[in-house]
Amino acid sequence: MKKFLVLALGLLTASALTVSAAEKKEKKPLTEEQQKLMKELVEKYDANKNGKLEADEIEKMSDDDKKKAKDAGLPLAAKKKKA
Numbered sequence: 001m002k003k004f005l006v007l008a009l010g011l012l013t014a015s016a017l018t019v020s021a022a023e024k025k026e027k028k029p030l031t032e033e034q035q036k037l038m039k040e041l042v043e044k045y046d047a048n049k050n051g052k053l054e055a056d057e058i059e060k061m062s063d064d065d066k067k068k069a070k071d072a073g074l075p076l077a078a079k080k081k082k083a
Contacts, residue, residue, distance in 0.1 A: 037072050041065060
C-alpha cells in the first residue's frame with residue numbers, strides 16, 4: 001500500500017511540474033506600445049535584417065535602449081548561437 005501511495009504522489013508531482021512549465025512558456029501578446037518600441041529597436045539594431053534581434057545584436061544595443069525595453073516590459077533575452 002505504501003508503494004502505491006509513493007508512486008501516486010510521484011506521478012502527481014511530475015504532472016504538476018509539467019503543467020507549471022507549460023504555463024510559463026506561454027507568451028503574452030505585446031501591447032501596442034511594446035510592439036511600436038520593438039519595431040523601432042529591430043529597425044535600429046537588426047544587422048542581418050532577419051526581423052529578429054539576435055544575442056549579438058542585443059549586446060550592441062545602447063544602455064538607454066536596453067533600459068527603455070526593460071521599462072516597457074519587452075523580453076530581450078535571446079539564445080546564443082551554437083558555434
